[in-house]
Amino acid sequence: MDELNQIHAHTITHGLARFSFISSKLLAFSALSDYRDLRYAETLFNRISTPNVFDFNSMIMGFAKSSKPEKGFSVYAKMRSFGVEPIARTFAVLVKACFKLTFISQFHGQIVKFGHGCDVYVVSSLICAYSKCGTMEFARRVFDERIETTNVVCWTSLLSGYCLNGLVDEACLVFDEMPERNDVSYSAMVSGYVSNGCFYEAILLFRELKKSGSNVKFGKGSLFVSVLNACASVGAFEEGKWIHFFLVRNGFEYELELGTALIDFYAKCGCIRDAKEVFSRLPYKDVKTWSAMILGLASNGENKLGLELFEEMEKKGPKPNAVTFIGVLSACNHEALVNKAWGYFGRMSKVYGILPVIEHYGCMVDLLARSGRVKHAEILIRTMPMEPDGAIWGSLLNGCIMHGHVDLGEMVGKLLIQLEPTHSGRYVLLANMYADMGCWEDVMRLRKMMEEREVVKSFAWSFIEVDGVVHKFVADDKSHPKLRSIYRILDQLKRELKSSFITNEIVV
Structure with a gap:
């Protein structure tokens, strides 16, 4: 933004700020870039005498990415008062920012009025918005009305909507009917399984994908993140380890989200050494990464190291958040650390402004x-x-x-x-x-x-993992295909333990 300020100053001194192309570029950077400053963008926007549709869209999209997405609605109202006609992109962003069913319905009417009801991204946004409000019947109706023009994005939005509302069976039906799938749709289905506690199904789907020879490329880390979360939940170590090997073999960089998922996976599988190694290799660590490592150390009994890492985080890491302190307090799970726990508990609000x-x-x-x-x-x-x-x-x-x-x-x-x-x-x-x-x-x-x-x-x-297959056992389970062999070995172990116990008593 400092560099943009300098450029902006030059455009003013050279009389170029009045050209709409230049003002639009300045606005787009200040509203949409990774270095965006919405206050600065608002100042620029208010000084444009006749803003065009792209200027309005920049402000709407900027607010959509902010903590106050509802401010985009007032920009839209101003847009209409200026007589500027919205384009499909305008509605695709606005609808996603809607948090009430009445708002979605109003903009749905506007979409039809301006003839953008067939745009796949608008359709996808409507499906997402209705899904967030829990009205899947409306989401499905939007999809069915435009099914001839839908693409993989729309199908994936519908699938994600069903998963979001716990309707996993319906999501599976949509997934099976999809005429085309990509890594995003697979990731959405796997993520849906995970968020609804269907961890085994998520892992099985990933295995099917590997064996199918599908054209889907593992180009993005989101699919791996979802699978790693499933593996972490059931202790499917071999599958998670395969993902790590694949990433290393194919030159994947340790991206933030993926690296954090690996740390969480190894920690939950009890391989805290591997978790430490991934943590040390990450070029950049955010608060989630530090928190995952502290929680991992605490859950694996390395309480001292967990607290030492927190102290290191305070000195040179990001500002801790509420999750970080759950890890810190968990690391104090020893009688001798009760007073220390009270100290951390008090520092949460006093030092960091985090309410317990x-x-x-x-x-x-x-x-x-x-x-x-x-x-x-x-x-x-x-x-x-x-x-x-x-x-x-x-x-x-x-x-x-x-x-x-x-x-x-x-x-x-x-x-x-x-x-x-x-x-x-x-x-x-x-x-x-x-x-x-x-x-x-x-x-x-x-x-x-x-x-x-x-x-x-x-x-x-x-559960226990054998040759990459996770076997789940319930108390008094009779459903496993190798039931007789398992109980035969258990009986043998009982006899040997009993024999050993009797022998030891005689010796004593």
Whole structure:
């Protein structure tokens, strides 16, 4: 912008600022470039006596990229008052900025009035806007009315809309019907699976893509980011490692989002060494990258390193955000670090102006409860500025059970059941506490209550990856194709353990 100021000054001194071509170029840079300054752009725009459609579009697009996209609507109103007719690009940007259904409907009418209803980017924008408002029937109607002129962009927008509203089955049908697919559409489907918790389906789709010999090129990192997120969620290490090898072999640079996804993947798979290596290789790290690394270190037990990295971040990194402090507080998960945790908790608002949210309070309650400071944890819950959720009360109940605070534990357990009457884990926790106390009548009462309320007990599950295939096992699972072999080996292990136990007793 400093350089633009100099150029602008030269255009004024040489009498060139009055030429619309030059003023439009100056406006476009100040409104749309990576170095944009919307205040400067507004000043330029207001000094143009007869702005053209491109000037109006520059301001609308500039506001669309800002934190105040709604200001683009007033620019559109001014555009119409000047008698300037909007083009398709105008509506494509404006509709995406709409956050209310009434606004979308109004601009939809304007789109039809000015004859831009067949433009694929306008159609795509309308589908996106209706999807964000949760009205998929309108989004589908827009798509169906223009299906003859739609392209892969429109199909992908519809697919993403269904995923955004949790309608994964409908998204799959759209994906299967697509006449053409590209890396963006594959990425949208994979991302949709991930955002709706369908991690295995996301990985399977990626494998299909690899085997299909499709013309889709892995030219953009967004697809890899989505797959890595899926791999991180289920511990599909081999698939995630393949992506890393592919990136290295094909000379991909460690882009910010992709590098952060790799760090998160390795950390969640327990390969913190690899996560550190990726972190060290990234040429530029933003707050998300630092936060992912701090969270990764904390979740892998390297608490000291996590806190040291945070101190390094404070000295030479970006300003920490709320997520960073979740990692920092998680790294204080030891009794000896309780006071340090309180210090960080206070610095959030005092030093960085970050108001603690429920996740931060959850970290503190969990730390206090597990370290035996159960009463302190209860006081913190009572003084929270927001309503505590089940997870926070659950942390307090765990602390009560661990440290023998029976009366408080019973009170918290009953409160949890009232708060989450269909959550089987809340009944089980309280029942376990009663069982430890020998209060079997209370245990039976809770079991009867679960039956009467038809609370379905959620089964524990685990997974293991063998030859790149992730196998998920539920408690008392009978569905695996190699069931007999698995149980035969388990029986053999039991016999060997029993034999070893008897031998050791004889030796003692």
